[in-house]
Amino acid sequence: MAEAMIEFQSVTKQYQSGQPAVDQLSMSIDRGSITVFVGPSGCGKTTSLRMINRMVEPTSGTITVGGRDVTSVPAAELRRSMGYVMQSSGLMPHRSVVDNIATVPRLNGVPKADARKRAEELLDVVGLAPSLGKRYPSQLSGGQQQRVGVARALAADPPVLLMDEPFSAVDPVVRDELQQELLRLQRDLAKTIVFVTHDIDEATVLGDKVAVFAVGGKLAQYATPEEILRAPANEFVASFVGRDRGFRHLAFTTADGVAVHPVDAVTRGGDARANADDWRLVVDDQQRPLGWEGPGLDSQLIPGGSLFRPGDTLRRALDAALSSPSGLGVAVDGDGKVAGVVKGAEVLAVIESARQVRQGAL
Amino acid sequence: MNIFTETFAWLADPLHWSGPGGIPVRLLEHLQYSGLVLIIAAAIAVPVGLYIGHTGRGRVVAVAVAGALRALPTLGLLVLFALVAGSGLMPPVWALVILTVPPLLAGTYAGISSVDSNVVDAARAMGMKELQVLFGVEVPNGLLVMFGGIRTAVLQVIATVSVVAYLPLGGLGRYLFDGLVLQDFPRMLAGSLLIAALAMVVDLVLAAVQRLVVSPGLSARSKGGRKAATDFSAAAPAAAAVQGGTA
Structure with a gap:
């Protein structure tokens, strides 16, 4: 994994006026992994990305891809050997x-017929119906256009994929979908992906490694997302990572140690309650959770919170408890059937003991 | 008999539809002059417009020159060329070329620069070379706007080619100038109507060509190009000729 695919050696990009856009950047990007460049606007993350395929030429320093200096290859040929996905889909x-x-x-x-056949296969790979192939880009939604953009980048099966804020113009629900889809694709394809975003959440979700850029084109920290959230290198990274980093960091530890307590669940419209002062979990006839019946509210169904599934992280466990109207997070098994409930206080206890274990290891 | 019925009678007279001075011959001459002017003007304006649109270089100079050329009086230029270069077909054709280059240049340039810069950027990032970017992306996507400029220029040429009859050459302009000399107003009006009808037919043909060559993927987008093309003010032939005469 640690083999370098792309290497920056003291790369600087200076435009005519004043401050460099990228300042003495040296870093090495692992083969077959997703590396995310993240930072505020004007930090040089996009410029750095675009120097890899020579859409921007560095003022000084060298960039190698697969051990080969990028300037040794004609620009057009170099670009065809890398997929490129941009924010506005850039489709023709x-x-x-x-x-x-x-x-x-x-x-x-490649002959037209073969290229089209391959393109049709790729529609399926990125999760689009074959019937969309004959449409024009203006007839697609933003999310569909981005999927086509990804398919286009994959068409020549390049080892390297450059993605410049590809999901920042779509709505949050679609963005989430596209992120999961990219991770799924990456499991099969194992490309070397360089991904630019200004969204630290997106960076931690997608990145095997995250490079945080500071204004002025300086690399502030380059580490795994877990480490960046847990141990920001300096004040800038800490403030950029933001207020919820402690909570977000929980997403890197599985919640195996959290106890799941048995719970009595009733089917909807079942027998009358013995004790109307308790919260009661309501399930359908397949034992899947529907919601809660609250104290004194009789048979009114209150929607439940998020669900805690086997293998989920501490973040999910805590969120399940915090978002549940009863304070009890509903745990389900792999089939979506109720397995029990988790308690917020116990999740916190597990978090604390995990911290102590980490401290002891240091 | 009023002028309209007289004009109608003039147009209906079979004598006017045959012989060397007949309407078919004049129509053909008119189209030939217009075609010659357009081909030469396009050979100059389109490459320059593509270059400026693609590179963004020389835009300020081009706009200034095109504006200055547009301000030249048609008939004055025509007479000047005839005086300097002598009689024959080419001096007036060159004069008209000078007047046709600006709208063609502006239309070509506007078409290329109307293409979304993100699309052009993506094309380059895919690994297209500059000529592939220009002819594979910028031209096909700028075509709708370019057609606006082309159609405006064609209408203008068909209208103003009438003035070559002043030199005197052929074309439908003959009816205007001969009618003026002979005080034969029905003949003048008939000539004007013929020129206007020709302009409209040619524009319809171009509209059909546009439908054929412009990708359906663009039709849902910008209709800005059409607006300029449907501006028929340039096709008021009598007005153009008279304007030229007083200039």
């Missing part, structure tokens, strides 16, 4: 979706 409006995806294979001289 005059070409159908299939022809857009086939762009790079066509540039590489």
